[in-house]
Structures are given as structure tokens and as C-alpha cells.
Amino acid sequence: MQLIDINKKRYRRHLNYIIVACVVSLIIGCLAISQLLIAVFPDESGSHFHWNLTGVVITSLLIGLILNKYRTHDFMIEVAYVWDLKQVLNRINRKMLKLKAAAQEGNINALLAINFSYAGSRLLWELDDNLIIMDQLAIDQAEIDSLAMKYNLILKAEDYDEAVLKEF
Template sequence: MQLIKIDKARYRRHLNRVIVGSIAALAIGSLAIAQILIALFPDASGSHFHWNLLGVVVTTLTIGWLLNKYRTHAYMTEVVYVWDLKQALNKITRKMPKLKAAAQAGNADALLALQYSYAGSRLLWHLDDNSIVMEELSVAQLELDSLITKYNLTLNTDDYNDLILNQF
């Protein structure tokens, strides 16, 4: 997965609408389903927990199915790209201790994975206005840059493929 430049305003606008739409659909759908089921199958004890739970589960599954169905729609481009990028970065994060050890030893694939992780994190944090850990990222990037220089490598994040993580 290549890192691409995202229009921050468009991404935030679309993400907020998807979130608000999902929340509204969850609230309305789960209440509607629960109320219909309660009307059709009343419980003498007055406990309708199972119908309420079923309404939430059915609505959640429906929303998930709809988001998956429309993930290729142009409106969802930035939102889906960021979701996929977060998954790719999570794969790297799970391997981080092994990657850092291999990077210290000069493994080019480990260095590339770290470079991709830092660049992707910088992109995500910029999109989400998360500046809290940017300083830590800068320090980690400086350490990585010194290792890249030490081993005389030139890394391009476009060359990253998550299959290289299989060796770690």
C-alpha cells in the first residue's frame, strides 16, 4: 500500500458524515427493530432485553454490510484509504520489537518497514490533528535516519510491501 496525499478537509468531512450516519442508523434501526419485535412478541414479564439486543445486533451487521458494500464508492475513497492504512500500520506495530532489533542489525526490510510506519503515522497524525506524539516520532525518525546512513541505504516507502513482515 502506497502512501498518498489526502485532502484533509475532504477526509474529515466525509469521515464525520460516515460516523454520524452510522450512529444515527444504529440508534434508529436498533430502536425500530426492537419496537417491532416487542409489538409482535410481547413479554408478560416486561423484560425486552433480548429484543433490544437483537435490534442492535441486526442493525450493526447491516451497517457493517453497507459500509463494506460501498467501500469502493468515490465518496468513501479517503475514509477507506485511512482505514486500510491504519490496518497496515497495526501489522507493523505488532512486529515492532523484532523490526527494531533487525534494523539495529542492518536488515534493509526492517528499516523499510520502520520508514513506512513512521511516514504513515505522520500522515495519519496530520489528518487527525494529533500532535501529541509528533516529537517522539521525530526522535524515532532521527534514529532511523542514522541507521539508514550507517548502513548506506536508500529507502523509498513506495517499495514497501507487507509481505516483508512475514520474516519477522
């Protein structure tokens, strides 16, 4: 996965529209499906929890299918990219302890993965205006940069390949 520049204003606007559409769809879909199931299969005890839960599950699945189907639509490009980037960063973070240990020994793949993680995190945090921990990220990045200099390596986020995580 390559890091790309994202129009922050467009991304936020589209994300907000998608969130609102999902919430409204969930509310309307759950109520409609639950009421339909209750009308077709009434329960004498008056408890309709299972029909309400079924409505939530069915509506959630439908929303997930629709989002997945339209993830390549022009309106969804930035949002889908950020979702994918978060998944990639999560896979790296799950192996971060092993990666940091290997980076101390000069493993180029570990250094590339950590560098990509920091660059991707910086991108996400700037998109979400989460600037609180940017100082810590700068410290961590300086540490990786010093390791790269120690081993005479040049780290570029675009050189990262997710397949190297299998090594760790």
C-alpha cells in the same frame, strides 16, 4: 500499500458525515428492529433486553455490510483508505519489537517496514491534527535514518511491501 496525499478538509468532512449517518442509522435501526421484535414476540416478564440487544446486533451488521459495499464509492475513498492504512500500521506495530531488533542488525526489510510505519503515522496524525507526539516521531525517524546511513541504505516508504512482515 502506497501512501497518498489526502485532502484533509474533504477527508474530515466525509468522515464526519459517515459517523453521523452511522450513529443516526444505529439509533433508528435499533429502535425499529427492537420494537418490531417486541411487538411480534412480547415477553410477559417485561424484560426485553434480548430483543434490544438483537436490534443492536442486526443494525450493526447491516451498517457494516453497507459500509463495506460502498467502500469504493467516490465519497468513501479517503475514509476507506485511512481505515486500510490504520490496519496496515497496526500489523506493523504488532511486530515492532522484532522489527527494531532486526533493524539494529541492518535488515533492510525491517528498516523499510519501520520507515513506512513512521511515514504512515505522520500522515494519519496530520489528518487528525494529533501533533502532540510528532516530536517523538521525529526522534524515532532520525534514529532509523541514522541506521540507514550506517548500512548505506536509502529508505523510501513506497518501497515497502507488506509481505516482508512474514519474515518477523
